[in-house]
Amino acid sequence: MRLREITERLERLFPRDAACDWDNPGLLVGHLDAEVHSIYVALDATEEVIEEAVSRGCELIVTHHPVIFRGVRELSDASPLGRKLLRLAESRTAVFSMHTNYDASPSGMGQLVSRMLGLRMLAPLEEIPFRGQRRETEEGAEGGERYGIGFLAELPDILSPESFSLLVKRVFRLPAVELYDAGRPVKRIACCPGSGRGQLANVLRSGAELFLSGDLGHHDGLDFVEAGISLVNAGHYGLEHPFSEELAGLLSAEYPELSVTADPIRFPARFL
Incomplete structure (x- = not known):
């Protein structure tokens, strides 16, 4: 399965034109002609999520929140975003995001x-x-x-x-x-x-x-x-964490030949 086939299907279901003007959905990292055998679905492309996806051999991460939201002026390991983007590129892991167009x-x-x-x-x-x-x-x-x-x-x-x-x-x-x-x-x-x-x-x-x-x-x-x-x-x-299971279920139904994993619930804050 080519990456472009998956992204084109998702953009027909959740059109990018429906996103707010300030948003940045779509394929944010990756080669459109890359082969995809395994997908990881998460709300955010955190460093933990990226490492989990890479360790599982996933060629694609589908997220709700865009991993690149504003302009990137530097690509180095001096910032958390830079480290994530370098890790994605070096591992040849693509990221496709559906944000306000999914909303x-x-x-x-x-x-x-x-x-x-x-x-x-x-x-x-x-x-x-x-x-x-x-x-x-x-x-x-x-x-x-x-x-x-x-x-x-x-x-x-x-x-x-x-x-x-x-x-x-x-x-x-x-x-x-x-x-x-x-x-x-x-x-x-x-x-x-x-x-x-x-x-x-x-x-x-x-x-x-x-x-x-x-x-x-x-x-x-x-x-x-x-x-x-x-x-x-x-x-x-x-309210948004069920996105992971929902999209994983949709992708599994659309592409039964692919391995699809939903990120487990990872509350970013603790209540003490």
Whole structure:
């Protein structure tokens, strides 16, 4: 299997044109004509992930977060990024990333989180006017799904903010979640897996009683509570780590002749 066959298939499923302008998805390291026999899937291309993939003989790492995000002005072992890129190049290990294009796609991160929590999806939280190549449907025709960052959804039953927080903690196997409780029963939620900073206006317009996201701080919590909306801060890694198992399953189904490994859960921080 050639690398370009895999990347072209993934870009049809999760079009790069659907990514935010500031993002950097795609093939970031590697030769398109290289042969691939084994794939490693992870949220981030950390040094630990790269060493695990290399030790397993994987020719390709598929990540959610791009290993190269901003301009690289130096390629040496003087920086963590430089060391990683040199290790990848020297071991001939490719890295392909799907970031906000995966987030925005109808079958991407929002659908994954919603399905895990048993929610009924309503609409994107922030719709993207995407006019590029649409994701292929199961029938092979071009679909007309709505692309966007985050989502609005309904719970099957009304819950208290605390009960919903505990559901998130259990389903995503989290050591802890942070709840700013506005005291209202929860039926409709807004969610932005990953970082939800800057979404207050969209959440206010949504009519949601609770916002589920990550990378949110003290003042964000106060702002939401004062607006009558509970906030569950589950962490950036907390809601997105299922990407690894989900993509590994997709790749295994698409390419049964390849060996595909999902990175185990590696929480980057400890709660003491």
